[in-house]
Amino acid sequence: MPSLEPITSGTRPPALLRRGWVGGFFGLLLLLGLGLYRDYGVGWDEQIDRLNGIINAKYVAMQLAPELAKRQPTFAEIPDLYGSQDTDHGVFYQLPLVILEKVAHVEDSRDVYLLRHLVIWLTCAAGTWVVYRLGAWRFGSWHWGLLTAALLVLSPRLFAESFYNYKDPVFMGFFALGIYTLVRWLRHPTWQRALLHALATGAATDVRTMGVLLLPLTLGFGALELWQRPLVRRQLLLSGVLYLPFTALVVVVGWPYLWENPIGHFLEVFQSFSRYRTDMLTVYLGQEISVRQLPWHYVPVWLLVTTPPAYSVLFVLGLASVAWAAAQRPLLWMSTTTGRLDLLLVAWCLGPVLAIIVLNSVIYDGWRHLYFIYPAFLLLAVRALHMLWHRWRAAGSPTGRMAGWVSLGLFILSLSSVAYRMVQDHPYQNMYFSLPGTAAGRWFERDYWALSGREGVEWILTHDPAPQVAVGTDARSRLVLHNAQLLLPPAERARLRMVPPDQATYFLTTYRWHPGPYNAYGLPIYERQVNGIPILSIFRLR
Structure with missing residues (x-):
């Protein structure tokens, strides 16, 4: 039976060339962030997120060193953990940032938030590397992996929010890491890889509760591997036994609010999926409506109007190509590496959207709560590009080759247009719309940060x-x-x-x-x- 191995296409290029291009790309990405991180303002939630980290730091200090904690000059001014309104937000990321402030001896607010903006950019750059690895694995080539990473960087709203949004782009990177460790475990199911995947799952859950979605993905695609790959069933079962308990351990250890009542408090937090503590109005399609009464099409529409049109067209084409391949011979398609991985991408991308619609969960500020599906969105878009590229190379007629050149030119022109808009709009790439500005300004929220x-x-x-x-x-x-x-x-x-x-x-x-x-x-x-x-x-x- 086919195993879950990377897809290869042609001979592998020299390692030195790959390291040069990949190292140069991510080196320039880091330099870009170092040059821009001071330009962005403080977003709406930044102080609240930082306070949540400080509250949890006080709680941890009281548990581990109460006498030392009480001697801190600001101890009495910090609210207690229980009674805080943001206990349903994990602090796996916020707590280390608070500790970093102390270690770096930054106290003035300007220094504090500039430091935090730099760190979040570095974190999101690491998430981009994970997306590169997923793309390289799926398409068997570092070229395609680098293209996937480039499309992520050339996503204007994600780019801007990678400097000040501590929750959504950060969680996107953690969730992508969870998918990457899942794929590696399914490929070679060892106990070490199972524990690493459990660590990634627990960390993602402690950044945002929606990280628990990695659990059904893991169990579902683990079962699929058991069915399709009898030769690795024993390794999958033995290593998989460690996954759930170790994930639970990581979630509890990394989330102080769960320490005293892990099950009860987690169920309480999980219920916040489908409710929101206060009502709020948002502008959608030119009307002010309550976030508790959003129509089912709120997320798809917001995703399309804030994503470069070429990406959306390619995504639809990629999704259609997956559906077509699956419909031809479903069992044969499911038995292939590409088939199972494409199914994972579809589940990653569409599953959370359908869950939001079915559960009528409260979201607001566009689709930022679902940014974590965006790497799958891009991978499906690149799948369409990959398919078109190989069909173009195989085209024998002059008409087919000419159509390929025209399509390539339009794609490059589209990327250039996005990059130009990002430069022109700096530091407000978060205001990118694929619609004309006059229409977007009337129909949707503006600078909600x-x-x-x-x-x-x-x-x-x-x-x-x-x-x-x-x-x-x-x-x-x-x-x-x-x-x-x-x-x-x-x-x-x-x-x-x-x-x-x-x-x-x-x-x-x-x-x-x-x-x-x-x-x-x-x-x-x-x-x-x-x-x-x-x-x-x-x-x-x-």
Whole structure:
């Protein structure tokens, strides 16, 4: 029976050439991040995420060294773990960041958040490497793996959020690692690889609870291997016995909230899949609707309008090609390495979307909660490219070859257009839409991370030399000003006074929950637009 081995295509290129290209790609990626990480503002959730890490750090310290913890100067100001509203968020990633702050001796808010932005970029770059490895394994070539990684980097919204979103792009990398360790275990089922996969599963779950989706994928595709590969059944069963208990151990150890009542607290957290603690409005297709009443098409539409069109077209083609291959001779297709791996990609990509729809789970801010399916989305898109490439090379007619050249030119043109948009929109690649800007601005949420607040506050302080500058914003958006001042130098931070609008000299808005114009304030004295969409306006009130 066919085994789960990498697909090879042709002779393997020299290792030196591969190392040069792959090393150069990821070296440039790291340098790019080092050059850009200071440019992004503090996102809406960053302070909350950091506080969650600090609360858990206090709890761990109280469990391990209570007397030492009580002597810390800020101990009394830190809330207790129980009673905190974010206990349903794991801290496998946030807790080490808090420790890193202490080790690096950074205390001023500007230094703290710049350090955190750098670390999250490095983490997401590591996740990109995992996606490269998955692509190289699936297509049997480092070239195709590198193309998959390049498409991930040239995904504007993911690129921007890789500097300040501690949850979704980070979880995407951890989940991709879980898929990678699963594939390696299925390929050669040893107890070491089973434990490594359990570690990856537990870590992903402790970053976001949806990491538990790795469990049914592991059990389902493990059973499929047992059926198709009788020669490795004994190794699969013996090593697989270790997977579930070790995964449970990692989840509990890495999530302090579970320590005192692992089963009860985890079930409580798991229920948050299909509910949200408060109601909230979001702009979708031009209407403000409750996040508890989102239509079934919310995720597919958001995914399509925020993904480069060429990727979406290739994904549909790749999905169709998988369905066609499976429909021809299902049992034979299932017995092949490519068939089982493509089925895994489809389950990884579509399974969570269907679960969100069926469970009517609450999501918001676009489809960011499902970013972890995006590597599978790209791998299916690259599958279509891989298929078209080989058909083009096999084409004997001049018409077929000409069609191939035209298609290749259009694809390169599409990538160039995306890269150009990313440069033009910097540092607001999170505002990328595949629609015209005027339509996107009317139909969908804009800068829901409120990153542009930093630019607005800096502009006001640069153009107003007064020792104290009073700035106001919408009542529900006061956090925008608070987050914006975190990256100011201390002297500038001291000049900023955050006040209600009726006491302010300047009114700043990022249009969150207020998509319409502010006619009562007249014309803005400063405005930032991205592809024709206003995301920041400043009005002088007096």
